Structures are given as structure tokens and as C-alpha cells.
Amino acid sequence: MRSARAEIALAPDVRRVREDFPALRQTVHGHPLVYLDNAATTQKPQAVLDALMSFYTRDCANVHRGVHLLSERSTAAYEGARETVRRFLNAADTREIVFTRGATESINLVAQTYGRANLRAGDEILISGLEHHSNIVPWQMLAAEKGASLRVAPIDDRGDIVLEEYEKLLGPRTVMVALSHVSNALGTINPVRRMIEMAHRVGAVALIDGAQAVPHLKVDVRNLDCDFYAFSGHKVFGPTGIGALYGKARLLEAMPPWQGGGDMIRSVTFEKTTFNDPPYKFEAGTPHIAGAIGLGAAIDYVTGIGLEQIGVWERELLAYGAQELARVPGVRLIGTAREKAAVLSFVLEGVHAHDIATILDRQGIAIRAGHHCAQPVMERFGVAATSRASFAFYNTRLEIDALVEGLGQVKEIFE
Numbered sequence: 001m002r003s004a005r006a007e008i009a010l011a012p013d014v015r016r017v018r019e020d021f022p023a024l025r026q027t028v029h030g031h032p033l034v035y036l037d038n039a040a041t042t043q044k045p046q047a048v049l050d051a052l053m054s055f056y057t058r059d060c061a062n063v064h065r066g067v068h069l070l071s072e073r074s075t076a077a078y079e080g081a082r083e084t085v086r087r088f089l090n091a092a093d094t095r096e097i098v099f100t101r102g103a104t105e106s107i108n109l110v111a112q113t114y115g116r117a118n119l120r121a122g123d124e125i126l127i128s129g130l131e132h133h134s135n136i137v138p139w140q141m142l143a144a145e146k147g148a149s150l151r152v153a154p155i156d157d158r159g160d161i162v163l164e165e166y167e168k169l170l171g172p173r174t175v176m177v178a179l180s181h182v183s184n185a186l187g188t189i190n191p192v193r194r195m196i197e198m199a200h201r202v203g204a205v206a207l208i209d210g211a212q213a214v215p216h217l218k219v220d221v222r223n224l225d226c227d228f229y230a231f232s233g234h235k236v237f238g239p240t241g242i243g244a245l246y247g248k249a250r251l252l253e254a255m256p257p258w259q260g261g262g263d264m265i266r267s268v269t270f271e272k273t274t275f276n277d278p279p280y281k282f283e284a285g286t287p288h289i290a291g292a293i294g295l296g297a298a299i300d301y302v303t304g305i306g307l308e309q310i311g312v313w314e315r316e317l318l319a320y321g322a323q324e325l326a327r328v329p330g331v332r333l334i335g336t337a338r339e340k341a342a343v344l345s346f347v348l349e350g351v352h353a354h355d356i357a358t359i360l361d362r363q364g365i366a367i368r369a370g371h372h373c374a375q376p377v378m379e380r381f382g383v384a385a386t387s388r389a390s391f392a393f394y395n396t397r398l399e400i401d402a403l404v405e406g407l408g409q410v411k412e413i414f415e
């Protein structure tokens, strides 16, 4: 174990890092912006903005088609970004990295290809009570279409999945397991490696929704041994509208395509079409070339700081935030899992979450209020909504102080 002091010495130089983010320099309603809504989306470093600008001012051309120089440059940058994502996830091969619109599309892709091809009536899909709607609804739709059923592993009062119950729900009918790596509503870090191993023991295939994990944790898909891993670029300091799906090569090869169109084919006649190899088989049409390049730049930026270093600082912020929020009378934290990442969800007695967020906004503090697209989690804790402060490595203790002070003002208004 490192000493606490040695740990914190590893943390990134936050003041310097903040200078890389132009959006953080603005004022909101006359106050310096305090951006604590990173689980919804993150701000973008200059390196990402530069990559987008450079693509559109210099290299803009379609990929995989032209023989001209701009198309060659664009293709090289797009495929270079795929290699960056491969390295980021430690996948074995770039064939295993499919660019998508984001986590939602990645999950839908698996449901509509692997799921449709492999599920039969009576089969089961197992998820957890912690999931974001985008890791519930695609499976519900698939289950309805196939006559399969959706099973849900419960969570306990801290917001941890009850592993014994999860294990009991796995059985010979479980074809697919879909779990979040990190919960967006509570911040729980799930022991997905163990859970994947359990899923494999009954022959199920495991998809991990990593939307809230990749900005905070080092992910190694080979170590996890997951079959699929989904994430969104915009939550890891990249552009919106781009994300990725990792899939094991042998699974992607056997899966039918999803959307039909250009680039996903090898040859087309009116009688018969043969499909391209993965990942292109799943990338019909002109992709979000600039987005992929921007995502590559974001990943380079994040890995340049280092996920271990980011983890050190975010754990510090989380501990400080939990301690300071606990000092505010009437505040109750929702989600106190043993392993947590960067999220503080809370309710304040007698005040609706939307009122809290609106009053804080007047002070320049951005948090999210609502059900966070995880209504079953809210129901489990008996609340309609929570206020959620979610951190990134560019947040500071002073910003947490501003949040706590802001909550003091909210209380004054409502008392």
C-alpha cells in the first residue's frame, strides 16, 4: 500500500490541466462555472478541438474510397483512431473495434445482431438493477420479439449488486448477460471480472456497458474476458455522436450485419450481397470520421495524464465531497457502495432535486437532477429523483466547497 501522501503526489496538476479546457474558463450567471455534470457529458480539451479543426480544414474527405491524397489522409487518421481505441481497451486486434454513435448504439447493435441470431423463446437475458435505460430497453425489446425473458439481479441498500442473487439467476437458459461496469446514478463499480466469469460458467455471453467506466478506470477487455464492451466518446472528453463497441473477433465474424449500406459489403448484385469483414461489416455508410479522430485525440489526452493518476485525484474528490455533503443537515447520500467512482447522488430533505439544480445553476454550478435514465434505481431507493454531482479529473476541492455553500443557500430559501 502506498501512503496517503505518496498517493496524492501522483495526482495530476489540476490547475495546469484545467487550462487545457476552454469551456471551464467561462462564467455562468456571473459566477465562474463549476461543472459537476461529467457523468452526463464531459468538457473537451483543446487537443480534441484542434483535431476536429485540423480534420475539417485540411483532411476532409471520405474514407476507404478515394485514391486522392485527402482521402488517404482521412482514412489513415480514421483507422489510426481505431488503433488508439484498441490500445485504450487492450483489445487484441483492430478488427474487434467497431465505431458507433455511442454506448446506446453499441448495445443496440449487439441486441439486434448477436441477440436476434442467438436467442430463442424461453431463453433469458440477465441484467442488474443498476442499469441505465440504454442497457435495459434494447434487451426488453429483444426479449419481447423472441419470447425470451429479462431477469434482473437485485441491488442492496448501499447500491451494490447482490452477487449471490446474481449467481442464482444464472442458469442453462441464460444466453446473454449485460452489466454496467460503473453505475451512472450511484457510481457503484461492479466486480465485472468475477461476474463475467460466472456468466461464462453457464455458457452465457457477457456485454459490459462501460460508458461510466472508461473516463475513470483503466479498462482491459482481455483481462476482463468480456465478450462485448460498449462506451461513448463524449463521456471520455471526446466529441458527441461517436463511441465504440469492442467485440471478440470470433463473435463479430459470426454475427449477421445490422444496417445495410456502403462500406459494409464486399460485393452487391440484385440477387446476392456478400458482406465485408468486421469491423466494416458493422459500419454501414459514411462514418463519423471527424468524431473518431476527435475520440482518438481525447484518448491520447487522457492516457497522457494517466488513468491511475486520474483515479487518485477522483478518489480524493469523492471522499472530500462525501465528507462535506454529510455536514449539510438534511442531505442523504444515495449510493454508498464499497467501490465507487466519481458520483455523488443525494437528496435534500424537503426540497425537490430540480429546485436544487435550478438554484445552483444561478450560482454557476452545473449538476444534474432527475432519474438519470435509471428509473429502476430510483424506485429501489424510494425516491423520484436525486441531485447528482459527478466529477472529472479537472474538478477541485474548491468546487465542492462551492457546491456545499450553494446547498446552504438552497436550504435558506426553503426554510
Ligand code: 7TS
Residues within 6 Å of the ligand: 039, 040, 041, 101, 102, 103, 104, 105, 132, 134, 135, 180, 182, 183, 184, 185, 209, 210, 211, 212, 232, 368, 372, 373
Ligand atoms: N450507459 C450508462 C451507464 C450511461 O451512464 C449512459 C449515459 C449510457 C449508457 C448512454 O450513453 P449515450 O452516450 O449513448 O447516451 N448516461 C447519462 C447520464 O448519466 N446522464 O446523461 C447521460
